[in-house]
Amino acid sequence: MKIGILKTDSVRAELVDEFGEYPGMFQQLLRAVDPELEFIVFDVEAGEFPQQLDVADGWLITGSKSSVYEDKPWIHQLQQLVQRLHQERRKLVGICFGHQLVAQALGGATEKSSKGWGVGVHAATFSARPNWSDDDAMEFRLLVSHQDQVTQLPPEAKILAGSEFCENAVCQIGDHILTFQGHPEFVPAYSENLLNIRRDIIGEDNYRGGMASLSLPLDRGRVARWILNFLRA
Numbered sequence: 657m658k659i660g661i662l663k664t665d666s667v668r669a670e671l672v673d674e675f676g677e678y679p680g681m682f683q684q685l686l687r688a689v690d691p692e693l694e695f696i697v698f699d700v701e702a703g704e705f706p707q708q709l710d711v712a713d714g715w716l717i718t719g720s721k722s723s724v725y726e727d728k729p730w731i732h733q734l735q736q737l738v739q740r741l742h743q744e745r746r747k748l749v750g751i752c753f754g755h756q757l758v759a760q761a762l763g764g765a766t767e768k769s770s771k772g773w774g775v776g777v778h779a780a781t782f783s784a785r786p787n788w789s790d791d792d793a794m795e796f797r798l799l800v801s802h803q804d805q806v807t808q809l810p811p812e813a814k815i816l817a818g819s820e821f822c823e824n825a826v827c828q829i830g831d832h833i834l835t836f837q838g839h840p841e842f843v844p845a846y847s848e849n850l851l852n853i854r855r856d857i858i859g860e861d862n863y864r865g866g867m868a869s870l871s872l873p874l875d876r877g878r879v880a881r882w883i884l885n886f887l888r889a
Contacts, residue, residue: 657888658694659686660712662734664701664753665720671849678718681841689880700734709740714747714887717754719839723804724757724766735761745832747887752802755827755835762810762829769805771821773858775851776800776866777874778838780817780825788834788885796875798838799847805837834886840879844870 661679675681679697687693696712698704701720706712717734724731738761741748750758756766782794796817806824809815817826825837848870855863 657690657692657713657884658696658711659887660706660715661695661697662715662717662737662754663697663699664718664734664757665722666701668853671846675843675846675849678841681846682716682718685841685876685880686884688877689884693884700737701730703730703733705733705737709744709746714749715741716883717748717750717757718841719752719754719801722753723768724753724760725804731757738762742829742833745830748833749883749887750833750835751841752800752837752839755837756804756806758829758833758835759806759808759810759813759824759827762813764806764810764813765808766804767807768803769807769822771805773803773862774800774821774837775854775858775862776847776869777872778819778821778825778869780819780822780838782817782826783815786816786828786882788882788889790878790881792878796878797872798836798840798874798876798879799842799844800838801842801847801850802837831889834883836879838879840876840883843876844874 663679667677683695760766777797778800779795779797813827813829815824822837827835851866
């Protein structure tokens with residue numbers, strides 16, 4: 657299977673040597689489940705978009721420091737691409753920014769949350785067990801880093817999992833679109849660096865809480881398997 661990664665941001669220069677770029681994080685995450693996976697990357701933030709949608713078997717939109725409601729040409733173009741993928745019922749997974757952009761592109765809304773920043777390890781709980789999931793706990797933990805949240809779902813979307821802080825943490829549209837607010841590709845050391853860099857922005861209470869949470873267990877591998885189960889179904 658070949659996955660097309662739509663890259664919507666770059667890792668800060670001082671962190672690239674240790675952690676790589678975002679497409680590399682996803683490749684490492686997903687190849688840990690299936691070493692035979694192939695990938696093709698499009699830097700959509702730089703204006704690089706696929707001309708043919710069949711160059712990949714499924715698509716994935718990364719996270720970004722940009723907000724989906726910013727007036728940037730590449731964001732508008734990416735929304736149009738999401739609409740095409742939806743119309744053609746092609747498999748698509750959105751992560752964080754990707755989760756929010758899918759909602760906005762298909763008739764929902766994303767806004768800056770009145771609850772403030774979500775950082776560190778957060779748990780979400782399924783309301784019902786999806787068919788691409790497993791028989792383990794209904795709760796799962798991922799690293800998060802976001803101030804925006806999906807506040808209105810697209811007409812066809814269903815909420816699969818959420819929390820008190822983020823009600824719309826996992827959403828699905830039909831059998832072809834799946835989105836997560838959390839970051840399965842992040843590792844604790846990367847989040848620790850982000851927390852240190854953004855300490856003044858997120859506030860001291862959020863910083864301390866986020867740092868304290870980094871020792872909690874994560875479900876990165878589970879979510880990676882879910883993503884591949886979904887893309888293959």
